Amino acid sequence: MVIWADEILILLQKFGFNEEAALNITLLHEKLLQAKEETVVIENPEAKQLHFESLPSLKNYSSGDISEWPSLKKVTVNHCPNIRKFGLGRTKSVILKNQSSLGDIFESWDDWFSTIGEYEIDDTEELHKRMHNLRPLHFTNIVVFRAKNCDEMLTEFIYILMKRSKKLQVIEIQCCKTSGYLFDLLDRTLMDKEFKYLRGIKELKLIEVYHMFLLCSWYVPEYFDFKSLEIVHLKSCHSIKFLFDPQSFSTRLSELKELKLEACETLLQVVEYSEYSLSFPRLSKVELKSLSKFRMFSERDDFSSLKTLIIEECPCLEEFTINQAILVDFSGPKDKTLPELDELRLDGCHLLLYVASFKTPPEKMKLKKLFVSNCYALKMVISKSTYPTS
Known part of the structure; x- marks a missing residue:
């Protein structure tokens, strides 16, 4: 625990947080790591009857896990004075004998937060209330989650959603703080390397998310899988420098179709420098x-499906990918070009020298719409060969 805290503190200071802010975030991170929330869903599809009798020390069925018994018909509990609620869902018959307390020992599937598919949190007060009143089956069926005006506890809440719901597809966050990462594994003691988080996530929209310098923790990249991600929008997220860490997104963003980034004042690149590579075979906009x-x-490129490219007010842009003196190079191998590019709009790219270059016949270019303005260093729109950047 101390090692993780020290590393996080150093990283926060490296990314520009002052000592007091870095310490506060680190302390919060340690607190979240110590949270003991129900995590793994254990399914018992064939069980029909349970009987517990004369078990004075029994407190729970398992160590913090959510247990689902879809076929359970009869439950008997006799003289188990210390037993707590199980997350067992609906039963047809519950028999309680010699139980001095806890009349509703089995949580019902009829609980609203257990069946809800779409949920929105409007402020920090509501977030804290929901965290403090969590029950084992809450948010196990969540598909769409939205949050706004929340504090750093949002990272922990998203962590719980990641663990509980395999159906989660949409996350929209606005005007919220994070504890450094939007996605993190806060309890690393029970991690299963075979289990992948966020495998079903399709849409991610973030507006004014503060203190987020990476989307997900680089300490545990092997536990995330974004293979279903289709849409990513970021606006006014001022702490992030790189959107995708290739190590965390190493399974390829094979379904990503749309990427919109706006007013992220510290963003340097979409894909961080790394020995790992990423490709975007279906990215179209x-x-x-x-x-x-x-x-x-990025340093490497695979934009074989890209049809629309709009770049506005990016004064430091020199090239789209590394080793290209121009934005689009049609002179390279087929997999290094943008063969499907239909619309290209450029405005306010003050360091860009050339828009496109080609050596092959012009009919290879499918470009139908080209808009270029306020690019003060631009020497030529279309060049017949590749030029150096300086």
Whole structure:
């Protein structure tokens, strides 16, 4: 625990947080790590009857897990004075004998938070209330989650959603704080390397999310899987420097179709420098707007499906991918070009020298719409060969 805290403290200071802010976030992170929330769902599809008798020390069925018994018909509990609620769902018959307390020992599937598919939190007070009143089956069926005006406890709440619901598809966050990462594994003592979090997530929209310098923790990248992610929108997230860490997203963003980034003032690149590589085989639309420090998309490129590329007010942009003196290079191998590019809009890219270059016949280009404005260093729109950047 101390090692993790020290590393987090150093990283926060590295990313520009002052000592007091870094210490506060680190202390909160330690507190979240110590939280003992129900995590793993244990399914018992064939069990029909349970009988517990004369078990004076029994407190729970398992160590903090959610147990689901879809076929359970009869439960008998006799002289188990210390037993707490199980997350067993609906039963047809519950027999309680010699129980001095806890008349509703089995939580019902009829509980609203256990069946809800879409949920929105409007402020920090509501977030804390929900966290303090969590029951084992809450949010196990959540599909869409929205939050706004929440504090750093949001990271813990999202962690619980990740663990509990395999159905989670949409996350929308606005005007909230995080504890450094939006997605993190706060309890690393019970992690199963075979289990992948966020496997079903399809849409991620973040507006004014503060203190988030990465989407997910780089300490545990092997536990995340974003293979279903289709849409990513970020606006005014001022702490993030790189959107995708290749190690965390190493399973390829094979379904990503739309990427919009706006007014993220510290963003340098979409994909961070790494020995690992990422490809975007289905990415069809990219919008980059008002990114004052943005330099390039990535070191490596695979944009074979990209049809619309809009870049506005990115004054530091020199190239889309590394080793290209221009934005779009049609002179390279087929997999290094943008063969399906239909619309290209450029505005306020002050360091860009050339828009496109090609050596092959012009009919290879499918470009139908081209808009270029306020690019003060631009020397030529279309060049017949690749030029150096300086």
